[in-house]
Amino acid sequence: MSPDPAAVFRQEAQDLFEQLEQALLDLERLPGDQDLINTAFRALHTVKGSGAMFGFDALARFTHHLESAFDGVRNGKAVASPGLISLTLSAIDHMRALMDPSADQPDPEGEALIGRLRQMTESAAPPQAAATAAATAADAPGESTYRIWFRLPADALERGINPLLLLDELRALGPCRTVALTGRLPPLEALPPGALFLDWEVMLTTAAPRSAIDDVFIFVFDDMDLQVERLADPEAGPRLGEILVERGDAAPEAEAPAVSGDSLKSALNEQTPLRQAAPGRQSAGDSIRIQAQHLDELIDRVGQLVIAQARLKQLAASEANGLFKPVAEEIERLSNELRDTTMGIRMVPIGSLFGRFRRLVRDLAEELGKDILLTTAGEETELDKTVIERLNDPLVHLVRNALDHGIESPEQRQAAGKPRQGRVQLSAVHSGAQVLISIKDDGRGLDLAAIRARAEENGLIPPGARLSDQELYLCIFQPGFSTARAVSSLSGRGVGMDVVKRAIEGLRGLVEVGSSPGQGTEITLRLPLTLAIIDGLLIRVGRGRYIIPLAAVEECVELSLADDLRSKGRSFLNLRGDLVPFLRLRDLFASPLPADPFQKVVIVSSGEQRVGLVVDQVIGDHQTVIKSLSRLHADVESFSGATILGDGSVALILDVPHLVEAGQRHDALAAAS
Amino acid sequence: MTAAAIAAPLEVLTLSLQGETFALDAAIVHEILDWVPITEVPNARPFVGGLLNVRGKVVPFADLRVSFGMERPERTQDTRIVVIGVPLAGEPTLVGILAEKVFEVTTLLPAALEEPPPIGMRWNPEFIRAIGKRGDDFIIVLAIDRVFAAQEAASRH
Numbered sequence: 001m002s003p004d005p006a007a008v009f010r011q012e013a014q015d016l017f018e019q020l021e022q023a024l025l026d027l028e029r030l031p032g033d034q035d036l037i038n039t040a041f042r043a044l045h046t047v048k049g050s051g052a053m054f055g056f057d058a059l060a061r062f063t064h065h066l067e068s069a070f071d072g073v074r075n076g077k078a079v080a081s082p083g084l085i086s087l088t089l090s091a092i093d094h095m096r097a098l099m100d101p102s103a104d105q106p107d108p109e110g111e112a113l114i115g116r117l118r119q120m121t122e123s124a125a126p127p128q129a130a131a132t133a134a135a136t137a138a139d140a141p142g143e144s145t146y147r148i149w150f151r152l153p154a155d156a157l158e159r160g161i162n163p164l165l166l167l168d169e170l171r172a173l174g175p176c177r178t179v180a181l182t183g184r185l186p187p188l189e190a191l192p193p194g195a196l197f198l199d200w201e202v203m204l205t206t207a208a209p210r211s212a213i214d215d216v217f218i219f220v221f222d223d224m225d226l227q228v229e230r231l232a233d234p235e236a237g238p239r240l241g242e243i244l245v246e247r248g249d250a251a252p253e254a255e256a257p258a259v260s261g262d263s264l265k266s267a268l269n270e271q272t273p274l275r276q277a278a279p280g281r282q283s284a285g286d287s288i289r290i291q292a293q294h295l296d297e298l299i300d301r302v303g304q305l306v307i308a309q310a311r312l313k314q315l316a317a318s319e320a321n322g323l324f325k326p327v328a329e330e331i332e333r334l335s336n337e338l339r340d341t342t343m344g345i346r347m348v349p350i351g352s353l354f355g356r357f358r359r360l361v362r363d364l365a366e367e368l369g370k371d372i373l374l375t376t377a378g379e380e381t382e383l384d385k386t387v388i389e390r391l392n393d394p395l396v397h398l399v400r401n402a403l404d405h406g407i408e409s410p411e412q413r414q415a416a417g418k419p420r421q422g423r424v425q426l427s428a429v430h431s432g433a434q435v436l437i438s439i440k441d442d443g444r445g446l447d448l449a450a451i452r453a454r455a456e457e458n459g460l461i462p463p464g465a466r467l468s469d470q471e472l473y474l475c476i477f478q479p480g481f482s483t484a485r486a487v488s489s490l491s492g493r494g495v496g497m498d499v500v501k502r503a504i505e506g507l508r509g510l511v512e513v514g515s516s517p518g519q520g521t522e523i524t525l526r527l528p529l530t531l532a533i534i535d536g537l538l539i540r541v542g543r544g545r546y547i548i549p550l551a552a553v554e555e556c557v558e559l560s561l562a563d564d565l566r567s568k569g570r571s572f573l574n575l576r577g578d579l580v581p582f583l584r585l586r587d588l589f590a591s592p593l594p595a596d597p598f599q600k601v602v603i604v605s606s607g608e609q610r611v612g613l614v615v616d617q618v619i620g621d622h623q624t625v626i627k628s629l630s631r632l633h634a635d636v637e638s639f640s641g642a643t644i645l646g647d648g649s650v651a652l653i654l655d656v657p658h659l660v661e662a663g664q665r666h667d668a669l670a671a672a673s
Numbered sequence: 674m675t676a677a678a679i680a681a682p683l684e685v686l687t688l689s690l691q692g693e694t695f696a697l698d699a700a701i702v703h704e705i706l707d708w709v710p711i712t713e714v715p716n717a718r719p720f721v722g723g724l725l726n727v728r729g730k731v732v733p734f735a736d737l738r739v740s741f742g743m744e745r746p747e748r749t750q751d752t753r754i755v756v757i758g759v760p761l762a763g764e765p766t767l768v769g770i771l772a773e774k775v776f777e778v779t780t781l782l783p784a785a786l787e788e789p790p791p792i793g794m795r796w797n798p799e800f801i802r803a804i805g806k807r808g809d810d811f812i813i814v815l816a817i818d819r820v821f822a823a824q825e826a827a828s829r830h
Binding site for chain 1: 709710712713714715716717718720721724725726729730731732733735761762764766768821824825827828
């Protein structure tokens with residue numbers, strides 16, 4: 001099942017566009033940074049080269065012009081002016097459009113962009129001859145001879161990589177002598193059609209710098225073996241015999257007892273074939289790209305293994321045979337490690353998500369006529385891939401809101417004695433088994449009076465209700481709520497914030513709001529680390545067994561008789577001097593059986609709030625593979641999912657944030673009465 | 674999905690609920706299970722009051738007797754769970770439904786099928802695709818998609 005090469009390229013191109021965009025945005029702040037210029041150039045070069053290979057001709061043609069412009073910047077012939085960067089950013093959008101295969105049509109928009117690009121580069125170009133001479137002098141004085149050996153992956157042809165094009169590109173750099181090495185070629189009957197077993201060695205004499213050779217291979221670089229060596233003086237190389245001995249040592253695949261024809265041929269041609277790690281290889285081999293679907297299957301298997309292991313553990317505990325138990329424990333340890341490793345594969349740093357917002361903020365700020373600086377922190381914080389994907393839309397809403405409603409115009413800011421430039425910070429940090437993601441702005445803050453008026457108007461709260469600030473803030477997440485007086489193109493339609501809340505709750509997370517007038521607003525999203533497997537506490541209420549996510553559990557205490565009796569009117573527990581409200585799950589779940597004589601209270605927390613859950617029995621810890629509930633149970637609020645226990649029966653997983661909210665409401669009601 | 678649309682012979686699984694014989698399109702039936710413990714979902718609607726484990730998947734357990742306003746006596750030794758696939762909001766979903774007794778897989782010929790009468794029925798005619806005759810007995814061919822669509826809509830409020 002070889003993937004469609006065009007699809008592979010599309011995905012690669014998206015990554016490259018993103019890379020390019022990041023480099024350009026950084027260049028805006030650090031003009032002249034050579035690393036950034038090189039990154040941008042490489043991305044453009046790869047898009048052009050791969051695009052041409054995979055038949056995206058319009059894209060390749062268009063990108064060629066940008067590449068030339070950045071080649072000029074790279075060689076110091078031009079500067080990366082703000083104008084050029086802006087133009088290139090719009091060009092990226094156009095390149096994205098060109099990815100559409102139907103886009104291979106007359107392209108007036110592209111022509112216009114290229115026209116503007118030409119004007120810009122021509123006017124900005126310093127004297128050309130001098131710059132070229134300087135660049136050449138710095139890199140490689142005069143002509144040099146390189147020995148280039150390369151091996152493409154066996155599936156290169158299937159992936160649409162054409163070695164002839166690579167050779168042609170090398171030839172374009174200068175005179176070449178090329179030898180195809182056939183040593184790895186299997187007998188004809190064993191030759192898989194379509195697979196590539198040839199290697200090439202090329203002697204190239206060129207005035208171009210070494211980097212020009214790397215550039216030829218740039219878009220297949222990650223998958224290939226490439227060795228390039230500059231020969232000080234090709235005439236004065238070691239003798240043929242030495243070369244062959246050396247080659248035999250260093251290249252075990254030439255294992256024939258006698259010198260094979262290939263080695264001889266290549267040695268004759270190249271004079272000094274050495275096996276030397278090509279620069280850049282180490283970093284290229286560090287990661288592989290796999291399809292998300294395979295990963296999901298793997299997670300599913302691990303989930304099944306964890307369930308089977310739970311069953312084994314249960315059996316081992318009831319088995320009198322002492323030999324059985326150590327094995328079961330060993331398997332438990334292994335399956336736990338396997339689970340952690342597998343879950344680790346799914347973890348992606350959130351920086352990839354934050355990165356996308358730089359462009360959004362830049363463009364929106366321009367549109368709104370505001371000066372806004374986006375800063376990010378904690379990009380390395382890792383979250384489950386699914387969570388990251390599903391976070392994108394809510395974060396877009398929140399960032400847009402911060403820009404549109406939060407940050408004031410530069411004039412208003414100045415009048416309020418604040419710097420003209422507004423700041424928005426996106427940050428992520430681990431907190432136990434949760435990740436906190438916050439969007440903080442230094443704008444005008446939420447207007448409590450306006451929120452109250454609006455909430456009363458919409459009937460969300462009764463007029464004159466006594467509500468805490470936090471409760472009022474949370475009104476903004478109600479469907480149909482908006483305090484914006486004018487509807488702008490960005491936000492303020494009254495949709496958005498409720499979508500945010502629903503999306504975050506769908507991820508088993510919580511939204512918190514903090515704000516101070518004139519100082520700004522901070523919205524914090526609390527999210528679980530993973531959606532697939534968690535540690536759980538197995539409990540029993542009546543006949544039913546339930547799972548409480550262990551990360552939410554603070555402690556378990558016994559429900560004293562005094563507390564039990566006293567709680568008829570008020571359900572509070574005195575926990576070392578703190579009053580903690582508690583909920584009787586028996587009542588909540590309408591359990592018909594009489595309560596156990598010694599009920600336990602599991603204290604759970606969500607955010608800053610704690611609540612006690614009264615249960616009949618605490619059974620113990622349980623590896624919980626989370627299965628979501630079907631749409632038929634969409635109206636059941638107390639549970640976030642279900643899992644399968646060791647004996648094959650199903651147990652429900654308690655939705656702690658929801659229960660805590662219910663407990664706090666209970667608390668508020670009790671306090672009011 | 675109307676009776677008029679049934680032109681070809683229809684292969685069905687017949688089962689009994691409160692003395693009535695119902696038929697399900699055999700193509701949607703995945704398997705028939707002996708009784709397994711059902712996990713009660715507190716505060717769920719009686720139609721989908723539970724969950725069960727079908728080969729490692731957590732599957733909702735539905736009782737069609739609720740949709741047809743029938744009595745719901747305790748299970749007997751004949752009670753079975755029929756695992757079927759139904760589309761819920763466009764997504765194929767496995768559901769276990771209760772059968773007081775499972776009879777057989779049989780073929781109903783178009784000639785033996787009639788449209789449900791619009792009046793004179795105890796049940797919502799929406800839920801019935803056709804009525805078949807078999808000897809002196811009637812077989813009610815279920816419009817199972819509509820039964821579940823109605824329930825799925827109810828769960829959103």
